[in-house]
Amino acid sequence: MRTTSRIRLRRGLLNLARALWIIFALSNLISLPFGVQRYYTQTLATGQHEPAVARALAQMHLTAAQEAVSFTVIFGLASLVFLVIGILIFWRLWGTSNELLGLLTSFIFITTALTGITGVFEGVSVLPNPFLQMAFTISGISFFVLFPCLAAFLLTFPNGRFAPRWSWLFILLWLGQFAFFIVADTGIFGSASYSLLAGVVLVTWGSTLSIQVYRYARVYTYSERQQTKWLVFGLTSGLLLTAGSTIIGNLLPQLSRPDSPYQLLMNNLGGLIIFLPLSLSIGIALLRYRLWNIDIII
Numbered sequence: 001m002r003t004t005s006r007i008r009l010r011r012g013l014l015n016l017a018r019a020l021w022i023i024f025a026l027s028n029l030i031s032l033p034f035g036v037q038r039y040y041t042q043t044l045a046t047g048q049h050e051p052a053v054a055r056a057l058a059q060m061h062l063t064a065a066q067e068a069v070s071f072t073v074i075f076g077l078a079s080l081v082f083l084v085i086g087i088l089i090f091w092r093l094w095g096t097s098n099e100l101l102g103l104l105t106s107f108i109f110i111t112t113a114l115t116g117i118t119g120v121f122e123g124v125s126v127l128p129n130p131f132l133q134m135a136f137t138i139s140g141i142s143f144f145v146l147f148p149c150l151a152a153f154l155l156t157f158p159n160g161r162f163a164p165r166w167s168w169l170f171i172l173l174w175l176g177q178f179a180f181f182i183v184a185d186t187g188i189f190g191s192a193s194y195s196l197l198a199g200v201v202l203v204t205w206g207s208t209l210s211i212q213v214y215r216y217a218r219v220y221t222y223s224e225r226q227q228t229k230w231l232v233f234g235l236t237s238g239l240l241l242t243a244g245s246t247i248i249g250n251l252l253p254q255l256s257r258p259d260s261p262y263q264l265l266m267n268n269l270g271g272l273i274i275f276l277p278l279s280l281s282i283g284i285a286l287l288r289y290r291l292w293n294i295d296i297i298i
Contacts, residue, residue, distance in 0.1 A: 017103045027138035028114035035121035044068040055259035082113035111146045118271035147178045158227040163219045177204045198246040209235045234281025238274035
C-alpha cells in the first residue's frame with residue numbers, strides 16, 4: 001500500500017514538473033523576440049545618448065548600431081550553447097528514472113538561454129494584450145526561480161543530496177545575488193557596476209565552489225569525483241576569469257575610466273565570463289562520457 005502511494009506521489013510530482021517545465025519554456029519562447037528587440041533598442045539608445053559610451057565606441061571605431069548588433073549576436077550565440085545542451089538533456093532523460101533531475105537541469109539551461117544568459121532578453125510587453133502580459137509575467141517568474149534551481153543543482157551535483165546538510169542555506173545567498181542584479185540594473189552604481197557585480201558573483205559562486213571542493217574531498221566516491229571534475233573545472237575557470245578581469249580593470253587606470261572600451265565590454269558582456277565556462281564544461285562532459293550515458297554525469 002505504501003509502495004503504491006509513493007509511486008502515485010512520484011508520478012504526480014513528475015506530471016506537475018512536466019507541466020511547469022512546458023509552461024515556463026513556452027512563456028520564455030513567446031517573450032524572447034520582444035526581449036531581443038528590447039535589448040537591441042536599449043543598447044542602441046545607450047550608445048547614441050550616453051557620452052562615455054559614445055567615446056568608448058569612437059575608440060573602437062564602432063557606431064552605436066554596430067555595437068547593438070554585435071552585443072545582441074554575441075548573447076544570441078551564447079544562448080544557443082545553453083539551449084542545445086538543455087534540449088539534449090531534456091530529450092535524453094525524458095521517460096527515464098532520472099527524468100525529474102533531467103527536467104530540473106534542462107530547465108536551468110533552457111531558461112538561461114531564452115532569457116539571454118544574464119536576463120538581457122527578458123521581454124516587457126507594451127501592448128495591451130493579456131496573453132502576452134501573462135507570458136511575460138511567467139517568464140519573469142521563471143527567471144527568478146532559475147537562481148534557486150541553479151544553486152540547488154550546483155550544491156547537490158552529482159548525487160542530488162545536500163552535504164553538509166546546512167549547505168542548502170547557500171540558496172539564500174543566490175537569492176540575494178538576484179536581488180542585487182535587479183538593483184544594479186537600474187544603473188544606480190554607474191561605472192562601478194561591473195566591479196560590484198563581479199564581487200557579488202565571486203562571493204556567491206565562490207561559496208558554492210567551496211562546498212563542491214569539500215564534497216569532492218570528503219563525501220564523493222571515486223565515481224562521483226570523476227563525474228564532478230568538469231563542473232568544478234567550469235566553476236573555477238569562470239571565477240578566475242571574473243576575478244582576473246576585475247583586478248585588471250581596477251589596477252590599470254586607463255581601463256577603469258567610464259569611457260574605456262574595456263569598461264564598455266565588461267559592463268555588457270562580463271556576465272558571460274562565468275556562465276560560458278560552466279556550460280561548456282558540462283557540454284564537454286557530455287561528449288567525454290558519451291551522450292547516451294548522460295545520466296551518469298547527472
